[in-house]
Amino acid sequence: MSTSPYSIRLDDALRQSLEREAEIEDRPSTQLAVRAIRAMLEAKALKRAAIEAALEQANEGTFISAEAMNDWIDSWDTEDEASTPKADITPNSA
Numbered sequence: 001m002s003t004s005p006y007s008i009r010l011d012d013a014l015r016q017s018l019e020r021e022a023e024i025e026d027r028p029s030t031q032l033a034v035r036a037i038r039a040m041l042e043a044k045a046l047k048r049a050a051i052e053a054a055l056e057q058a059n060e061g062t063f064i065s066a067e068a069m070n071d072w073i074d075s076w077d078t079e080d081e082a083s084t085p086k087a088d089i090t091p092n093s094a
Contacts, residue, residue: 062091
């Protein structure tokens with residue numbers, strides 16, 4: 001894969017942190033910066049894909065309402081812990 005130069009401005013504290021971490025890892029600071037940018041972009045792409053998949057699922061199927069989910073979570077670690085909620089929102093009931 002070819003590379004091309006790209007210039008960014010970092011505040012002093014961030015630059016120093018990056019250089020300190022690069023020294024600890026015995027790697028160039030630019031390599032750490034590239035890895036950090038790549039990780040951030042991959043995380044954003046995964047999040048976006050998860051949201052898109054959830055939206056597709058939402059348009060096709062049934063859901064558990066926030067109220068039912070919150071009631072279930074609130075029951076955790078109590079004597080009356082509720083069972084896993086069932087879907088209570090369907091495309092026809094929305």
